Amino acid sequence: MKEAVVVFSAPFLRKAYADFLRRQGFDVSECADVGSAAGAVAGKVLVCEHSSEVDAGELVGEAACAVVGAAPERAQDVAALKEAGAFDVFIGTLAPGQIVEAVNTYLDGVEGTPKANKVLSRDALSSFVAALMERRAVYAPVDGRDGHRFEKVADPSSVRVTYTSTVLPVKKVFAPVIETLLKFNRVEDSAEAEQPEVEPKVLLGVHPCDMQGVLRLDWAFTERNPESNYVNRRRDTLFIGVTCTPDEYCFCQNLGTWNTREGYDAFMVDLGDRWLVEILTDEGMRLLDGLSMLSDADEEALRKARVVRRDLSSPPLPVTFHPATTDALMEMSEDDKTWVDVANRCFSCGTCTLVCPTCYCFDVEDEVDITLSAGERVRKWDSCQLQSFAKVATGENFREEREGRVRHRLYRKYLFLPERYGDVFCVGCGRCGRYCTADIHTYDIVAKLAERHSATLTDVVGARE
Ligand code: SF4
Ligand code: SF4
Secondary structure (H helix, E strand, C coil): CEEEEEECCCHHHHHHHHHHHHHCCEEEEEECCHHHHCCCCCCCEEEEEECCCCCHHHCCCCCCEEEEEECHHHHHHHHHHHHCCCCCEEECCCCHHHHHHHHHHHHHHHHCCCCEEEEEEHHHHHHHHHHHHCCCEEEEEEEECCEEEEEECCCHHHECCCCCCECCCCHHHHCCCEEEEEEEECCCCEEEECCCCCCCEEEEEECHHHHHHHHHHHHHHHCCCCCHHHHHHHCCEEEEEECCCCCCCCCHHHHCCCCCCCCCCEEEEECCCEEEEEECCHHHHHHHCCCCCEEECCHHHHHHHHHHHHHHCCCCCCCCCCCCCHHHHHHHCCCCCHHHHHHHHCCCCCHHHHCCCCCCCEEEEEEECCCCCEEEEEEEECCCCCCCCCECCCCCECCCCHHHHHHHHHHHHHHHHHHHHCCCCCCCCCHHHHCCCCCCCHHHHHHHHHHHCHHHHHHHHHHCC
């Protein structure tokens, strides 16, 4: 079991950081002061404040990896500590993404990952894609009329791995927008299930937030009663990630999804003139084995990758809420006027759910031909934001009011599904805000609720066992 010690004087912050690390699989000890932490941090990950209450300088030397946040008046001390190499990451505010980065760095060192580091020059991207296509089907971002989109690649030169976001997330590869489940014939009294195309494939250029979205869908489609079409399409899929170019809609930093390597077989760090290709799994080693356009990484590439990682740790939006507290925030916001404010602007178009990498609701319809003798059973993406979504056969509608539908979407992301899955069901990709015609942004809603309820939230989270 990986071990971490969290030292914050404020119970609210201490609890938030500790819960976050527990979700990353750590055995966590919580301490309120240096005295109780002294002697307990040797060889462990330390997440600690540096303030008038807690002097981080007394603890960082012992830790295997230290993550330090400072009160503004102690920022100079922290700069000096950091200069001396006393700790790994400075967290100015509540920034779970930076904890993940520090933890990843620590685990990379301890567990020996990546398995290999290669470099790929920028002008060799097409030949790299062509070589992958000889081994597997390749899906990757290509230029589209309305922005980048994930497609099965036919032309290697069409691939673009430097981008901010695709319009639709990669979920469409495993759960298509519309698919035929079976064909039936009433006259012949027959029905035949359609089998999805199953092929070994590699998804290239998947951002960390979207990878986290796939991992959440894996859970949704396999818990209890696995859904065979999803499982078959998902089977034998490898993932090659790439660093993101976040824009003003991204809030992956708030949710700790911006820099993980979970789920990937390889990961490309954009160094400007070339990529550092981290190979992370045995399958990744086999996939990339013998590709002539990959050469062994030099020290300069590894050093530059660390700088890129640090640069990316500056969030485009302020870090104003934490995934460990959003369930409590939602519960105390049930009657908040924010839902009415948002509902008054929302058009109930459903775009926010269709573009979301973690939304998976669908509708099933029988489409009968004009003779009424034969037809198809089709499954289509659906949206809880549409008025018809919660209407049942007897005519009742459980969420007829727009306000209730707006609240339901966020409750699913931040309360209902986290209770079952163990982590928030939003990965901070920003698509819902980026493509909303009413300019409604999930980040704004949660940040506003966090601000309005900050005092109560502090008490509630602080009082949790
Ligand atoms: S995309 Fe915007 S306008 Fe459309 S349903 Fe979602 S929040 Fe409402
Ligand atoms: S709710 Fe919005 S930001 Fe969160 S994962 Fe879905 S589309 Fe991305």
